[in-house]
Amino acid sequence: MEILIEKTKNVETAIYEIKDRSISSFWGIKDVNLTSYSILEGTCKICHFCFSGFMYDESKLYKKLRVQTLVIPFSVKDIVVADIPLSICDIINHSPFFEVENKTLFTKGKKELLRCFDFFNKEDYIVPNEVVRIWGDAFHACRFKRIVIGSSVKEMGVNPFMNMVRSSIPIIIESLSDFFSYDDYGGGLYSYNNELVAYLGEEFDPQISEGTKSIRNYAFFGSRARNIWLPRSIKGFDLRKYSPMVDLQFIIPRELKYDYSMLDSHIIDEMSYRYERNRNM
Numbered sequence: 001m002e003i004l005i006e007k008t009k010n011v012e013t014a015i016y017e018i019k020d021r022s023i024s025s026f027w028g029i030k031d032v033n034l035t036s037y038s039i040l041e042g043t044c045k046i047c048h049f050c051f052s053g054f055m056y057d058e059s060k061l062y063k064k065l066r067v068q069t070l071v072i073p074f075s076v077k078d079i080v081v082a083d084i085p086l087s088i089c090d091i092i093n094h095s096p097f098f099e100v101e102n103k104t105l106f107t108k109g110k111k112e113l114l115r116c117f118d119f120f121n122k123e124d125y126i127v128p129n130e131v132v133r134i135w136g137d138a139f140h141a142c143r144f145k146r147i148v149i150g151s152s153v154k155e156m157g158v159n160p161f162m163n164m165v166r167s168s169i170p171i172i173i174e175s176l177s178d179f180f181s182y183d184d185y186g187g188g189l190y191s192y193n194n195e196l197v198a199y200l201g202e203e204f205d206p207q208i209s210e211g212t213k214s215i216r217n218y219a220f221f222g223s224r225a226r227n228i229w230l231p232r233s234i235k236g237f238d239l240r241k242y243s244p245m246v247d248l249q250f251i252i253p254r255e256l257k258y259d260y261s262m263l264d265s266h267i268i269d270e271m272s273y274r275y276e277r278n279r280n281m
Helices: 232-236 270-279
Strands: 002-008 011-019 022-029 036-038 069-072 090-093 098-101 104-107 112-116 124-126 146-149 172-175 180-183 188-191 195-199 227-229 249-252 267-269
Touching: 090 098, 172 180, 249 270, 267 270
Parallel strands: 036 069, 069 090, 124 146, 146 172, 227 249, 249 267
Antiparallel strands: 002 011, 011 022, 098 104, 104 112, 180 188, 188 195
C-alpha cells in the first residue's frame, strides 16, 4: 500500500492511499485543529472520515476533531465507514453517488441512510420513506427524543443507535416497518426473526423479552445495560459469538444448560447471580 500524507505547515492533515500514481482512497482526517476540509478530487473511495489506522480499528478521533465543514468531491463513488466527526455542522457533497439532506448522508435516491450528523437536535427524526437500509451506527450520539423508522426499511447494520441512551432521558422508537418492531416496555428493537438489534432502554439489568432467538453484535453498545437477563428462548444462540463483551454479564435462566467455561467473567447462571447479589447486599 502506497500512502500519501497530506501536510500543512509540517502538520499531518489527512491520509490517502495511492494506486498507479493516482489517489484512490481517503483514510481520514488526522489534524484535530482543522475547522474545514475538502477531500482531494480524484479520490474514489472514502474508507474513513477520521483516520484510525489501516486495519479498520474503531476510531475515537471523531470525538476530538474540530472540523465543522467537510467537502466530498465529485470523484467519490464509495464510502466504507461513515464515522463523521461529532463537530461536523455541514457536509457539502459533489458526488453523484450520494446526497445530503436534513444533516443526513444518504446514497443517491436515499435508498441507504449512512449517517445522521444532526447531533444536537432534540426533536423528532423521521426516516425518509425511500430508505431501505440503515447503516450500523447511523445515529451515533444523536439526541433525538423520537425516531420514526419508515415503512420501506428492510435492513439495518449493527445497532444504528449506539451511544444515544442518556440518563433519565427516554428515547422513543416508532417502527412503521414490517421488518422491525420496538418493545416500548423492554426497550429493545427487534428484527422480524426475533433478533435483538439494539437495546435502548434505561435499565442497568434489563430482562430481554421472551421469544428472542438471538442477539446482534453491539446491541448493548453505548447503553446503560450491564447485567442482562436472557430468556429461555435464547437456547439456540451461542453467546461466544457476541461482541463486544466488555463490561457485560449475561444471566442464564436455570432451565438452560450450557458450558460457557471460556466466558466465566461474562456468563453466570440465574441461581448463582441471585446468591451473589443477596450476599453483597
